[in-house]
Amino acid sequence: MTLIQKIRDRMALAADQLGFPVAEVAASVRPCGDPAHGHYQANAAMALGKKLGKPPRDVATQLAASVPQDGFLQAPEVAGPGFLNLRLTDDAIAFHLEKMAKSPDLALEQPEKKRRLVIDFSSPNVAKPMHVGHLRSTILGDALARLFRTLGHEVVTLNHLGDWGAQFGILLYGYKNLLDQAAFKTDPVKELARLYVEVRKHFAVDEEEEGEAGDPVRDACRQETAKLHQGDVENLRLWREFMPFCLEDINRAYRRLGVTFDHIRGESFYQPFLAEVAAELEQAKIAEPSQGALVVLFGENEAPALIRKRDGAFTYATTDLAAVRHRTDNFQPTDIVYVVDSRQAQHFKQVFEIARRWGIQGPRLHHVAFGSVLGSDGKPIKTRDGKASTTLEGLLDEAVRLAGTMHAPPEGGEGEKPITPEEAAQVAEAVGIGAVKYADLSQNRTTDYKFNWDKMLAMDGNTATYMQYAYARCRSILRKAGHPDGVPEAKIILGAPEEKFLGVVLLRYAEALESAAEDFRPNVLTAYLWDLAKAYSVFFQNCPVLRAPDEVTQHSRLAMCALTARVLKSVLEILGIRVLERM
């Protein structure tokens, strides 16, 4: 049980005793915005006072008097218009810290209701170079998968590759007309990427004004795509030949990011089911013919969803519906989560609605939307030209290079072995990649963000580097104290206010994970890391560990360092960021 739940329970008891609405009082408990006011606060008295026709402060006073004094909470204090300020007792903090220190999983408890989540993320279009726009879905989805697994839920990760779309028409056209045979032999991935960019240069107009009059190259590409979908032998053969190269390309990026999937199932995987889906929808009168196409209609003001186009081809809505059903049947999930750009909001709204009408009721469907990556001009980054400056690989290389130039100490610290060149390279990799991930994850996912090299590569302030550094400092102290592999159990003594404060932040670990999972928001975790790192800094500054006044205090403080390190490591790993013993 998380701290806040324990507090809610006690507030509920108090409310029950007074005949106040229990749920309302319990729900009003929240962490204090300002630590000066306490650890937690309960805000129900104001609303309740109105309802009961009593002064809110009186209501708060009554509640305060009824809170069980069982050694967990200090006597609550009434403040302002009727806020109830709640503080844990020192004993409770120490007790729970000791419990956490003893527990191999930091006292996380198994969830009451175990969920099984299918998480669909990353899903790049293959055969196009990956760029920074793909970073968000990939990193977010990976972090969410790790988060739910850490919380004890079952997770199935899926990569819904765009492996059947128009970009293959471009590749097929390029292969047939512009291929550099020698280049293809030595480095097929590179040559395919070149072909993609090259062919697009022959398009008469930009993608934005697509569909206008005669564009011979584009039309030819479309025909190649159509032939592929109709099962043309030659095109299918080439598709099968290209796919491994394309996969190899994106897998390189995943390896570097440390991202894995349980299943890679692209659009092509669902191809065989599409006709059946369309037929079922039509038969059930969910979809109806219109202007030669098969569509699903919604309200007056909403555009219809296309299930089958006039030319007989199916759309991505159809593919997604086939996927919903396939996933539902195969995994019996409680939730299906789509980590996709918010520009797809209506698409998913429609797909979810059609799925509901279709009778798919088992899983809850979530569109975990995120904002676009914008260029420095505030306009969305275009994928079409795959400029080196915005390719994923270019970004990662630059981040690692930059991390390598930061002034690492020449030796690992007093009395320790110097850092080897190999170790330094690993540090640069972990710091560089970590910086890029953290920059993305620390932002509220719903807002657009302006792509900025300096911000992505920043290593001070609220960044991964700062957290990694805090971790390395903890570990260094522990090594010097002779405990490289953790500390023996110790009694926690909370003397200084800085120790108590750090203690409370540490105890909020489970709560931070729950809260992040609630709305699929990893930035809750980075905010927590920032709080923790700051609390540790203040502790570190004011509470000598190796030079502690006595042995009991030293053991207690070492235990606090060890616990801080474990929590930092756990949360960073949920975010897909590696920690380092030395840096």
Add this chain to the structure above:
RNA sequence: GCACCCGUAGCUCAACUGGACAGAGCAUCGGUCUUCGGAACCGAGGGUUGGGGGUUCGAAUCCCUCCGGGUGUACCA
């Protein structure tokens, strides 16, 4: 046209979904220290939360209305 989203410090972003004086990081200015790891710490300045109205004990958050931006919208996926 219709629908959805956004506008917060010089810049980039938070604000636990209606709670206490709107907080951080950069940047700027000033300070700390014979470093339990200086990739550190402390402090200062900086705001009518785009404007106006409303609901509420209480609004960045909810409603209305302007202004400014974005995205999506019947045959790309």
